[in-house]
Amino acid sequence: xxxxxxxxxxxxxxxxxxxxxxxxxxxxxxxxxxxxxxxxxxxxxxxxxxxxxxxxxxxxxxxxxxxxxxxxxxxxxxxxxxxxxxxxxxxxxxxxxxxxxxxxxxxxxxxxxxxxxxxxxxxxxxxxxxxxxxxxxxxxxxxxxxxxxxxxxxxxxxxxxxxxxxxxxxxxxxxxxxxxxxxxxxxxxxxxxxxxxxxxxxxxxxxxxxxxxxxxxxxxxxxxxxxxxxxxxxxxxxxxxxxxxxxxxxxxxxxxxxxxxxxxxxxxxxxxxxxxxxxxxxxxxxxxxxxxxxxxxxxxxxxxxxxxxxxxxxxxxxxxxxxxxxxxxxxxxxxxxxxxxxxxxxxxxxxxxxxxxxxxxxxxxxxxxxxxxxxxxxxxxxxxxxxxxxxxxxxxxxxxxxxxxxxxxxxxxxxxxxxxxxxxxxxxxxxxxxxxxxxxxxxxxxxxxxxxxxxxxxxxxxxxxxxxxxxxxxxxxxxxxxxxxxxxxxxxxxxxxxxxxxxxxxxxxxxxxxxxxxxxxxxxxxxxxxxxxxxxxxxxxxxxxxxxxxxxxxxxxxxxxxxxxxxxxxxxxxxxxxxxxxxxxxxxxxxxxxxxxxxxxxxxxxxxxxxxxxxxxxxxxxxxxxxxxxxxxxxxxxxxxxxxxxxxxxxxxxxxxxxxxxxxxxxxxxxxxxxxxxxxxxxxxxxxxxxxxxxxxxx
Numbered sequence: 171x172x173x174x175x176x177x178x179x180x181x182x183x184x185x186x187x188x189x190x191x192x193x194x195x196x197x198x199x200x201x202x203x204x205x206x207x208x209x210x211x212x213x214x215x216x217x218x219x220x221x222x223x224x225x226x227x228x229x230x231x232x233x234x235x236x237x238x239x240x241x242x243x244x245x246x247x248x249x250x251x252x253x254x255x256x257x258x259x260x261x262x263x264x265x266x267x268x269x270x271x272x273x274x275x276x277x278x279x280x281x282x283x284x285x286x287x288x289x290x291x292x293x294x295x296x297x298x299x300x301x302x303x304x305x306x307x308x309x310x311x312x313x314x315x316x317x318x319x320x321x322x323x324x325x326x327x328x329x330x331x332x333x334x335x336x337x338x339x340x341x342x343x344x345x346x347x348x349x350x351x352x353x354x355x356x357x358x359x360x361x362x363x364x365x366x367x368x369x370x371x372x373x374x375x376x377x378x379x380x381x382x383x384x385x386x387x388x389x390x391x392x393x394x395x396x397x398x399x400x401x402x403x404x405x406x407x408x409x410x411x412x413x414x415x416x417x418x419x420x421x422x423x424x425x426x427x428x429x430x431x432x433x434x435x436x437x438x439x440x441x442x443x444x445x446x447x448x449x450x451x452x453x454x455x456x457x458x459x460x461x462x463x464x465x466x467x468x469x470x471x472x473x474x475x476x477x478x479x480x481x482x483x484x485x486x487x488x489x490x491x492x493x494x495x496x497x498x499x500x501x502x503x504x505x506x507x508x509x510x511x512x513x514x515x516x517x518x519x520x521x522x523x524x525x526x527x528x529x530x531x532x533x534x535x536x537x538x539x540x541x542x543x544x545x546x547x548x549x550x551x552x553x554x555x556x557x558x559x560x561x562x563x564x565x566x567x568x569x570x571x572x573x574x575x576x577x578x579x580x581x582x583x584x585x586x587x588x589x590x591x592x593x594x595x596x597x598x599x600x601x602x603x604x605x606x607x608x609x610x611x612x613x614x615x616x617x618x619x620x621x622x623x624x625x626x627x628x629x630x631x632x633x634x635x636x637x638x639x640x641x642x643x644x645x646x647x648x649x650x651x652x653x654x655x656x657x658x659x660x661x662x663x664x665x666x667x668x669x670x671x672x673x674x675x676x677x678x679x680x681x682x683x684x685x686x687x688x689x690x691x692x693x694x695x696x697x698x699x700x701x702x703x704x705x706x707x708x709x710x711x712x713x714x715x716x717x718x719x720x721x722x723x724x725x726x727x728x729x730x731x732x733x734x735x736x737x738x739x740x741x742x743x744x745x746x747x748x749x750x751x752x753x754x755x756x757x758x759x760x761x762x763x764x765x766x767x768x769x770x771x772x773x774x775x776x777x778x779x780x781x782x783x784x785x786x787x788x789x790x791x792x793x794x795x796x797x798x799x800x801x802x803x804x805x806x807x808x809x810x811x812x813x814x815x816x817x818x819x820x821x822x823x824x825x826x827x828x829x830x831x832x833x834x835x836x837x838x839x840x841x842x843x844x845x846x847x848x849x850x851x852x853x854x855x856x857x858x859x860x861x862x863x864x865x866x867x868x869x
Contacts, residue, residue, distance in 0.1 A: 172206070175190075180210040181234065182266075188266065198224045214367065216366045219372075223374055228348065243289050244311050247317045248331075250293060254272070254274075256317075271284045273291070302602070311345050314335070316349045316350065320538065322583055328585065330596070333600070333619070347364050358370075379555060380576045382560045384565070384568040386403070405435065418517045420521060423522040424525075431476070432469045432475060432476035436469040454485055454488050459753050460752045466489070475498045480762020482763045513546065516549065517547055520540065523535055523574075590636065590637060591669065591671070593633060598656075600615060640670070641660065645657055645659050659673075662782065673783060677789070679697070685790070705735070741759075742766070777795050778799040780799075781796040781799060815835075827849060830845075
């Protein structure tokens with residue numbers, strides 16, 4: 171047994187006492203093994219252990235021991251929500267004089283100021299953009315922590331993560347790498363790529379019992395337990411869990427199902443703590459005016475919540491906080507909640523182990539995804555055990571899911587770097603950042619990737635040469651005596667963090683247009699591969715009318731199915747910048763508030779990129795695209811932009827001020843403060859006017 175106090179050889183007394191004050195007394199067996207095998211002596215480590223086995227503490231120890239020597243660490247996470255959670259957790263180190271920074275924002279910023287911190291947290295995309303934009307502090311990292319490193323297998327995030335690791339190792343050859351992962355079948359292969367010690371264990375701090383609910387029984391590998399009789403097995407399990415004064419997470423395969431389950435449970439259950447729940451419900455209502463928001467607030471007032479990507483970030487955060495504090499007893503969620511967020515519960519119910527996959531229909535989830543969800547069961551220090559359940563309709567299905575998931579082995583992970591759309595952006599970035607100046611060096615660089623660890627890199631040669639040709643033909647690199655030299659356009663595209671194909675589509679489309687309309691510019695950004703398009707439902711027959719109405723403005727698109735998706739997304743953006751209410755947009759476009767913000771965020775970035783490209787190539791849309799980017803940011807008309815620069819003035823408040831005659835900052839400065847208080851409310855008015863150095867009389 172290794173105690174926290176035994177780390178005095180590597181950490182000062184103050185650090186030991188900080189951990190002890192936070193309840194840490196001794197290390198778990200996998201943690202002790204990692205320390206004994208050189209974690210605090212700068213050895214690379216791959217920690218492949220279950221959820222709740224203490225991987226984050228080991229990453230903290232590696233970073234803290236380095237930070238206290240004045241050296242810098244980078245902690246990479248897949249999600250912004252996870253970055254915020256880690257930032258809140260690591261802030262405790264400020265008491266030891268360790269600076270902690272977070273960066274998840276704009277992709278064309280160096281964020282040079284981050285370098286004053288010893289611990290920096292960033293999403294993988296942001297870390298990639300920091301390298302592209304030449305942040306100087308990147309070159310002297312001592313520790314790199316990669317959370318959820320098994321996402322190398324992800325088609326979306328994997329290539330970016332793989333290239334970040336490869337580049338950072340090249341920039342910092344002596345840098346320690348600490349990879350954190352769920353258990354995967356080929357963790358040894360990942361460890362070999364990282365030249366790392368592998369700590370692989372199935373140990374958990376509390377026992378996890380994995381079972382299947384079938385015909386009113388809880389079936390475990392070591393026997394059955396009867397369930398209470400009820401109309402619905404999920405309801406029966408929840409009632410039983412609440413009687414044990416515990417919490418439960420329910421994973422559904424769609425947003426609709428997660429909401430339906432939460433609403434149904436909220437009507438069936440009676441939960442105490444009414445005042446606490448009322449305050450939480452009101453806080454959720456204050457975040458928006460959509461029907462989704464009202465449904466969530468209603469559920470939360472009964473101690474139940476739903477959680478999915480259609481919610482606003484603030485709404486998801488309030489649900490998570492309420493659950494951690496024990497106010498919310500049940501969360502019905504899509505699997506997004508399982509992706510790293512620290513929200514354990516006594517019991518986990520996976521209502522459906524099949525999910526819709528494009529081109530495949532309903533397909534079983536992976537064993538790794540099942541493990542991620544099941545691993546949320548059991549709260550260390552609070553629960554005597556954790557239980558996770560799947561649901562089976564009959565004995566045949568029971569046998570199948572028991573063998574596939576409860577007894578099943580997690581899958582191997584495979585590099586997704588060879589996909590042409592991934593290579594386009596990463597090859598350009600590799601050339602512009604100086605990692606390769608000719609084909610030979612480029613192939614040598616690729617030989618250092620995880621892809622090359624798994625396969626002969628010559629398998630990629632044809633795709634590589636095709637991508638290099640594409641970049642050359644479109645003026646982003648030039649072949650100068652066999653040297654690959656980035657052009658000004660190529661460097662700009664890489665720094666803007668957009669797919670080179672997005673830039674080509676923008677430039678080609680604008681080439682034949684003079685003074686494109688607002689609709690034309692909005693449609694243009696939806697045509698790019700960087701834009702996440704809305705799904706078209708059978709009832710969306712209005713979209714063809716929208717296309718006909720704007721026939722002279724909509725850009726040419728050969729694929730009619732794509733045109734429908736682009737047009738629907740364009741129409742949403744037009745409503746957004748036209749200040750339509752979120753409730754109206756949600757209803758007409760059948761999306762959640764979180765979807766509106768996500769579409770707007772992507773469109774804002776692409777419109778900003780279009781403005782930058784126009785400035786560089788004198789395309790004539792620099793001003794109009796720049797203003798549109800700002801309008802998309804706020805969801806407002808052009809007349810409100812000066813007011814919206816004030817902190818705390820959103821589009822609704824700005825419109826109220828504008829309609830009352832306060833159309834500019836000078837007019838606001840000249841106003842009677844009590845008049846502004848009557849329009850916005852005294853507290854809000856006071857905060858806004860304080861920015862203009864104006865007081866307000868509250869009498």
